[in-house]
Amino acid sequence: MSRKISMKTAINEALDLEMRRDPTVIVMGEDIVGGTGANGEDDAWGGVLGVTKGLYAKHGDRLMDTPLSESAYIGAAVGAAACGLRPVAELMFMDFMGVCFDQIFNQAAKFRYMFGGKAQTPVVIRGMVGAGFRAAAQHSQMLTPLFTHIPGLKVVCPSNAYDAKGLLIQSIRDNDPVIFCEHKNLYGLECDVPAESYAIPFGEANILRDGDDVTIVSYGLTVHRALEAATALAKDRIEAEVIDLRTLSPIDWDTIIESVERTGRLVVVDEAHPRCNLATDIAAFVGQNAFGALKAGAQMVTGPHTPVPFSPSLEDLYVPSAEAIAAAVRRTLSPTGSRSHGIAA
């Protein structure tokens, strides 16, 4: 049975289903239950934006509020994972990664390799990413390129409720540490989602729209901007293929290469800052492996090389727009030869 639910509900459902299936799954984070130790209602918050709301009633103490100590509890989740549990730790905003990154990139990410394959660390660290929430510089970043740089981490960033549910279930079952990035401006977006449990394998991109003229690759929120751009371009008989990566590590190179070999043109859209991000990564990979197929230089559309500004008037310029994506597509069709930035502003 499938019904329309939001990405927020889909994530809640995935956690619920996996906690029912596997008693080793525990969920922890700041205020994920809410009201611990206080005198009001139990389960008062269910996370700052209510993503885990109601799970406490179903699973009790397997949902744990934590003191405000990311180094301590993310580290504890990593340790518990190395000792047989499957913790899902919420790092409210991925921007807070800075205070506990050591536990993730020097500990969790390295155990399996560094211990000669004798350890596994099935921990999921989920949290919010992305701009557009008026949350300012320290609560709005798309830090996915930092995570994809680290060997040993798997990095997921769904663009819709269906994928969020299937990918989170897969993340919990996966035996490696997974950074699960939830775009805060997608939480409310609804689509058809089956009520039952299902897992979406990692490393399988999703072709959301077929087209023969140009390949647009993206993930997360900007997938929707890419689709908007494709619709606008179709009016001028430019048919764009839109690929949603869904997982960034591992990444589905085959689907990208096959598409570019057919279209001969590539636009990569990444909300992250422009240097050393998914767009540069993919453009370089395609340049190296499918150079002969390219009819024009790959175009990159990204956030600018600036912190995320607060003022709504500036923040709205920050996230790559459908117009900027469409313009990049047009550049691949009639290259001017001039150096292009492709950033939002």
Add this chain to the structure above:
Amino acid sequence: MSENPFPLSKDDLLKAYRTMRTIRDFEERLHIDFAKGDIPGFVHLYAGEEACATGIMMHLNDNDRIASTHRGHGHCIAKGVDVHAMMAEIYGRSTGACRGKGGSMHIADLSKGMMGANGILGAGAPLICGAALAAKVRGDRGVGITFVGDGASNQGTFLESLNLAAVWNLPVVFVVENNGYAESTAMEWAVSCDSYVDRATGFGMPGVTVDGTDLFAVHEAAGEIIRRARDGGGPALLECNMVRFYGHFEGDAQTYRAKGEVEALRASRDCLVMLAERVVEAGVVARDELHRIDREVADLIEDAVRAAKAAPLPAPSELLTDVYVSY
């Protein structure tokens, strides 16, 4: 007027009252305007906690530095940051303290020694150690004050900074603003020890706990440890017990609080009312004098909101300024 029984001159009492009233009105106005949808983003209000920032900042000058928190409006006002610039910043206008690029959680004014509100909990403590180190190296007798909530006091960065400040004998005061909650989580549950004084002792520095709603108590305790830090005596920790009048952030329904809790706190522990009652009852200040301040502050806030709303948004070109852009 009777003889002044307080350790503060009448002038200082009126100044303190004005600061506290300004913070209160600023926050209450934000509470209203946020509900109307006028204000973008996250806003954490300091209402109820005014005595703490005020009592401490009375000992500081522009050469002294503070590192604030996400709940920073009170610290800003007490440290002398311009109220118009603050309001404009919260409205995301080009006339804001950070030209609209920072917002409520990042208001800063280095010329006033205000090193910024901070969106990352516990991040201010290491920063203020650096500020204090600089003061020590320069020998300018400056001190650094970092504010941290009860919740953020569990951050490793905070605990490591206590140690560092003690080891380097830095002129730092760590102020724990204990309002009983970290978002929805109770301090009693989340902090392992019974008293912050014990934590301070564990790091080899003195710790003092005061009623943070009592301006006089805060002022006296802060005075002593700030003087000690200034004179090279090293760091100390000051715990101020206080109350939060509003939700964690605007829009919080506060279902985790017991029914009637906030009302009871407002009735019995309103630091502004308590200060007013004491100085009027002692016959040092006339109620009229306070009312005049109330009116002036109300006008100031009204004007700040009006000016903020009328101010231009940042120009689109501002997106790419104030940073090295290599792309």
